[in-house]
Amino acid sequence: MKKFILIWVVALLSYQYIAPHPSVTLRVINQDSSQTEEGFYDEVYNPDGTVRAKYREALEWVKSLTKKEYEAWIAKSKKILSGDTPMAPLPQIVTESEAKLIQAGTEQRAKAIVAFLNDHYSGKATYRDKVVPGKIIDQIIGRTGEGPLFPMIQKNHLGRFRFLYGPDLIRGKDGQYYVLEDNLGFVGGTPGDTIPAREAFDALAPEVREKLPITNDPKDFLAATLDNLAESASPKIGHFSKDGVIVMLATPPYGDKEDVRMAQELAKRGVILVTPNTRNKKLNVREDGVFLEERSKYGGKPYERKVGMLWLNSEHAWADPRNPHIYLKSLMDEARSYLDEKDTSEESKELIRKALEPDTESGKVDPQKLETVLKKVSHQDFMYEDSVLTSKGPNPGLVEAILDGRVQSNYTPGVEFIGDKMFHTYVEDLIRFYLNEEPIFKNPPTDRFFHVGKDGQLELDRELLHKTIHDLRKERVVKIVDGRGGDGIYIGPKMTEKEWKAIEDLVAVDITRFISQKFIHPSVIKDGHRTWIIDRRSFSYVSENGITVSGGWGRSNTIDGDGKVNMSKNGTLSLVIHVPDCVESLKQLSKKTSH
Numbered sequence: 013m014k015k016f017i018l019i020w021v022v023a024l025l026s027y028q029y030i031a032p033h034p035s036v037t038l039r040v041i042n043q044d045s046s047q048t049e050e051g052f053y054d055e056v057y058n059p060d061g062t063v064r065a066k067y068r069e070a071l072e073w074v075k076s077l078t079k080k081e082y083e084a085w086i087a088k089s090k091k092i093l094s095g096d097t098p099m100a101p102l103p104q105i106v107t108e109s110e111a112k113l114i115q116a117g118t119e120q121r122a123k124a125i126v127a128f129l130n131d132h133y134s135g136k137a138t139y140r141d142k143v144v145p146g147k148i149i150d151q152i153i154g155r156t157g158e159g160p161l162f163p164m165i166q167k168n169h170l171g172r173f174r175f176l177y178g179p180d181l182i183r184g185k186d187g188q189y190y191v192l193e194d195n196l197g198f199v200g201g202t203p204g205d206t207i208p209a210r211e212a213f214d215a216l217a218p219e220v221r222e223k224l225p226i227t228n229d230p231k232d233f234l235a236a237t238l239d240n241l242a243e244s245a246s247p248k249i250g251h252f253s254k255d256g257v258i259v260m261l262a263t264p265p266y267g268d269k270e271d272v273r274m275a276q277e278l279a280k281r282g283v284i285l286v287t288p289n290t291r292n293k294k295l296n297v298r299e300d301g302v303f304l305e306e307r308s309k310y311g312g313k314p315y316e317r318k319v320g321m322l323w324l325n326s327e328h329a330w331a332d333p334r335n336p337h338i339y340l341k342s343l344m345d346e347a348r349s350y351l352d353e354k355d356t357s358e359e360s361k362e363l364i365r366k367a368l369e370p371d372t373e374s375g376k377v378d379p380q381k382l383e384t385v386l387k388k389v390s391h392q393d394f395m396y397e398d399s400v401l402t403s404k405g406p407n408p409g410l411v412e413a414i415l416d417g418r419v420q421s422n423y424t425p426g427v428e429f430i431g432d433k434m435f436h437t438y439v440e441d442l443i444r445f446y447l448n449e450e451p452i453f454k455n456p457p458t459d460r461f462f463h464v465g466k467d468g469q470l471e472l473d474r475e476l477l478h479k480t481i482h483d484l485r486k487e488r489v490v491k492i493v494d495g496r497g498g499d500g501i502y503i504g505p506k507m508t509e510k511e512w513k514a515i516e517d518l519v520a521v522d523i524t525r526f527i528s529q530k531f532i533h534p535s536v537i538k539d540g541h542r543t544w545i546i547d548r549r550s551f552s553y554v555s556e557n558g559i560t561v562s563g564g565w566g567r568s569n570t571i572d573g574d575g576k577v578n579m580s581k582n583g584t585l586s587l588v589i590h591v592p593d594c595v596e597s598l599k600q601l602s603k604k605t606s607h
Contacts, residue, residue, distance in 0.1 A: 053183045053535035055104065055546070066105045066591050073220035074102045075540035082541045085216055086584075092212040093585065094269035099209055101217070102539040103587035104546055104566045108227060111590045114181065114189065115561045117452035118550040121194065121439060122177050122559050125430055127446035129173050133165045133426070143441045145464055150375035151524055152432045155494045157341030159376060161426035164337060164415040172556040173424045174244070176202075178549040178565070181453070183535040190532055191453045192547070194439060196431045197423060198327050201551040201565035204274025206230035209587050228563035228590035236560045237553045238281060244555060245320035246420050256320015258283045259304055261295065263326040263406060271325055283323065288406040295319070297409035302419035324423040328411050333400040335411040338425065340379045342400040344368065347382060349396070350389055360389040422553070433493040433527055434460070456489075457530040462523040472523045480528050481516045489529045490515050504531055536571060537586075544568040546586050564588035 056067045063071055077085065082101065090098035106114070131138055132149075140146045153159050178201045180192045195201075207230045214221050238258070242249050247256040260283050262271055275285045284304060286293050292307040296316065303316040324331065333342035347364050350356045356364075367385040370377050386401060395401070413419045429435065437458045440451045461477055462470045480488055485504045492500030502515055519526045534545040546568045552561040566586030 051185060052533040052545075053185050053187055055183070055535050055537050056102075057538065066107060067102075069223045070102055070105065070220050071539065073217065077101070077541070079541065088216055089212050089585075092215065093205075093208055094273060096268045097205070097270070097585050099212060099585040099587060100537070100539070100542075100544055100568045102537055102544075103213065103589050104537070104548060104564070105224075106564065106588060106590050107593045108590055109593050111228070111563065113452070114548075114550050114564065117189065117191075118177075118179060118552055118561050119559045120443060120447065120449065120452050121179055121191070122552060122554045124439060124443040124446050125177070125194070125196075126173055126554060128442050129427060129430075130170055131446070133162065133170055135166060139442065139445060143445050144435075144438045145470070147375065147468075147470060148434065148524065151370060152435050152493075153429050154370040154375035154377060155344075155432060156429040157338070157344045157377065158426050158429055160337045160340060161415070165424070165426045168415060168417050169424055169426075172244075173427060174422050174553075174555040175424060175427050176422070176551070177554050178551040179453070181548045181550060182532060182546075184532045189453055190456050191436075191439075192456065192529075193433060194431060194436050195549070197428050198325070199549075199551075200270060201549040201562075202270060202274045203230055203234040203277050203562075204270040204272070205585060206551075206562065206565055206588075207234065207277055208273050209585050210589075213587050224589065225591055226589045227592060228588075230563055233551075233560060233562035234277060234281070238283075240553060240555055240557050240560055241321045241323070241422055243557045244420050247318060247320050249320050253317070255317075257304055257317045258321045258323065259295070259319050260285050260323040260325055261331060261407070261410075262287045263330040264289065274325065278323065295407055295410065297407065297413050297418075300418070302410065302413050319419050322414070322419050322421040324414075324421050327428070328414070328423070328425050329400075331405060331407045332409065332411040333403065333405045334408065337415065338411055339400070340377065340382075343379060343382045343386065344377060346396065346400050347386060350386075350393075356389070356393050360393050364389065422555075433491050433495070434524065437527060455529070456532050459528040460524075461519050461526055461528065470524060472520060476528075477516065477519055481512055485512055487531050489531050490519075491527050491529065493525055493527060537568065543571040544584075544586070545571050545573075548588060563590055 056064060056071060058064055074082070085101050086098045089101075090096070093099065128139060140149065175196050176199055178195045178199050180195060181189045182192060183189055210230050241258065245256050245258070247254065249256050249258055258278075260275055260278050262275060262285065264271075264287055266272065279285060284293065286295055286304065292309060294305050296303045296305050302319045302322065304319055305314050305316050307314045327345070328335075329338050329342040329345055333339070347368055350364055351361055363385050367382045368377060383401070386399075390396075390399060390401060397403075398405070410419075411425060414421045415425060436455065437460060440455060443449055443451045459473075459476055459480065461473055461480075463473050465471045480490070485507070488504045490502040490504070495501060502511065507515075515526075534547055537544045537546055546566055549565045549567070550561060551565050552559055566588045567583045568586040569583050
């Protein structure tokens with residue numbers, strides 16, 4: 013009896029946390045208890061209405077806030093986060109076992125993607141028509157305009173692909189994680205959000221922070237990523253004149269201030285920021301490399317240091333749009349920007365849409381046709397100040413230097429097409445094909461609106477389209493495969509009859525530009541004031557030196573919104589913290605002590 017009481021007290025004092033059992037390292041704990049009758053997974057409450065142990069302290073604190081204090085807390089968090097991004101008070105709390113599962117699932121997908129890239133750019137393309145139909149991969153690459161990069165990538169970058177990678181995860185009603193998208197390249201979720209968010213939480217909730225046994229630190233990911241980058245640097249990073257320097261190249265304006273915060277975090281660690289607006293600092297591209305030129309604010313002769321590693325915090329086309337290997341991509345990006353502008357006439361938009369249509373056989377967009385249309389549109393409507401038609405961009409020659417290896421970079425050109433939502437539908441099969449493993453994370457059940465006919469041609473699946481539009485509309489999400497930031501996502505339960513009719517017409521004429529996914533309600537956090545839907549991005553850095561996975565970046569929105577958590581769609585930051593695995597009940601603990 014004394015032994016039981018002693019352990020019972022220890023459990024209370026330690027907030028009921030113990031180390032994970034090895035058998036649950038890659039499984040979500042207590043999945044059987046995750047089922048709810050509401051149609052979604054409740055992150056905070058068990059099905060019997062009791063609070064999950066990992067949330068008890070934090071929930072008690074949030075519920076103790078008055079409505080006025082609660083709203084003031086959110087307002088203060090936004091102020092701390094540069095005034096552009098509020099944060100939900102109750103964080104997403106992840107056990108160490110769940111964190112290991114997320115890390116393993118992220119690494120598995122990243123390894124399969126790297127294997128695909130090496131296979132594709134080697135020219136062997138063993139996946140072609142075995143896993144991904146050849147016409148589909150041609151169309152995917154055609155949509156990004158990255159086809160012209162193939163020779164240079166094949167020559168210089170096989171075996172050393174590098175990129176930031178962040179699959180978006182939601183937890184379904186069954187307690188399992190599902191991957192909604194594979195985001196790659198210039199993506200959100202950087203330490204520019206995660207580190208300030210953690211600091212804001214610590215500052216605004218010190219009383220609960222002291223009680224939570226948090227095991228992850230977002231600064232660790234940034235440190236590990238910089239170590240990874242340093243390992244690839246040439247010349248090696250150092251403080252002597254012959255050593256290299258790490259430079260972050262950015263191209264404002266930004267959608268929010270995450271990029272500014274990211275630059276600040278990197279500056280604390282010796283990384284030098286260069287933008288088109290940076291005083292006394294610029295990049296010089298030469299035959300023997302890329303050099304950082306600096307001038308003293310007091311004047312005098314400029315001095316140079318060779319760039320050993322370039323952190324490209326932008327798309328390649330923004331930095332060097334006239335490079336012949338990415339000029340088509342630059343044209344396509346600018347054309348899509350015109351489509352998003354309210355000042356672009358409908359006549360011009362129709363011309364652009366037709367010019368962006370790829371050839372039915374090759375899957376490629378005609379650059380001359382698109383250039384001609386953009387010149388006409390810019391003359392009739394307006395021209396961007398930094399239009400690819402007239403501007404060489406802030407860093408002419410830079411992309412060529414990255415491609416031929418004169419400067420090392422964190423972002424290999426020619427990999428952006430991996431983020432296409434049609435490509436996403438094949439990732440599970442690529443894991444099986446390259447790794448001979450079953451996927452740790454599944455995609456939501458997904459339908460493509462086409463099938464391959466006997467002659468190898470792609471044909472509209474009319475039966476599936478009719479079934480989706482008329483019978484399954486409350487159960488499906490329709491996505492444009494090259495949409496970004498929440499655009500082009502149509503959530504069935506939120507759509508009107510008119511919207512469904514419009515989607516039906518669009519799919520019928522462009523069968524490979526849309527997919528249909530089963531609607532999986534995001535898991536929710538009920539904090540006593542609001543009910544939030546949440547997702548989680550497993551932000552990571554991938555290189556030939558390995559895969560570095562962060563502790564996670566979360567987003568949230570109120571459950572009565574449009575179903576999207578994107579920051580561009582009024583989403584809110586949702587801090588992700590890790591804690592040790594918890595004992596579900598003292599009853600379980602007492603059983604252990606009785607043996």
